[in-house]
Amino acid sequence: MTDTKTNPIDDRPTKPAMLRGFRQRCPNCGEGMLFKGYLKVVDSCPVCSEDLHHHRADDGPAYLTILIVAHVLGFLMHFVWVYLRPDPFVMATVLTIFSVALSLYLLPRLKGMIVGIQWARRMHGFGQAD
Template structure:
């Protein structure tokens, strides 16, 4: 295929890894699931046998989740209050449900993103030891 660039065998492109991480898939093959349960990263990909236990996501996914959810809710609060003037208890209940649901949805995807970036950049033990 002359139109596609040739990627060296040892290079790990970041963009495909990020997309795979957001889908909660192995950053190497994109087929195997990255998580067992809700947030526990598998030690090895069940499809391609890539080591994934090296990750150091720590608090990064939680910080990113809070950042995104807070900014989205701020816009929703401003728009909702200025346009509709709902009852304060209804407004607080709706915003609470939206924030919890959005946080639970985003957290594993952002953890997959961070693990995929670490894998593609060969950070924290993901580099070749040979």
């Protein structure tokens, strides 16, 4: 028998939970939908009944989205300006549309990933009733 204080049992691996969350699925079963709207997390999974109302994603997904989009956009701005030299108005318009589209794509996925991390690490009440 292993001592859980020195060698904890990893019954909730973080990586699969993160990937399930990124796919906007329940971090426990990977089948049920994580959101009932664009960013509203369901109270419990419709498939496995795992309670998900404990999450505290707060501003984390927004910060990660800004971080990723800003780095991608900075690289694209440099590449497009150096190699293509478009009209500044065209470049600003295209990169603005790209920035908004990428932000809207990433935000719910990164929120799901953070909920998955919190579930796997038993943060904010996810491990209370086990």
